[in-house]
Amino acid sequence: MTILTRTNAYGQRAWRKARLTHLAHSPQCTDCGAPATEVDHDPPHDGTRATFWNTDTWFSRCKSCHSKQTTTRDGFGFRRGNKAQTRVAVVRVASTRVGAW
Ligand SMILES: [Zn+2]
16 A cells, blocks of 8 residues: 655656746745745645645745745644644545545
């Protein structure tokens, strides 16, 4: 059984290409106007292909604003909570991800 993770998704050649195209069209950070180097999913994608590739949720951000967003908003992709809740979320998402990509 193969469980595809967020790391697999971001490592895809298609994502790397789409990301560069997005940055070329929208080269400035949405938050501070500095040169953008990263594409942020806002709101965060839920691990499915459909939300990951929904370009309406893509925003160009500089590294600083992106990590600020990720830390305060996502907590590494999951809402911050206690460890038990996080573990349940990981198991739930992992099982829905099988075959989703
Ligand atoms: Zn910025």
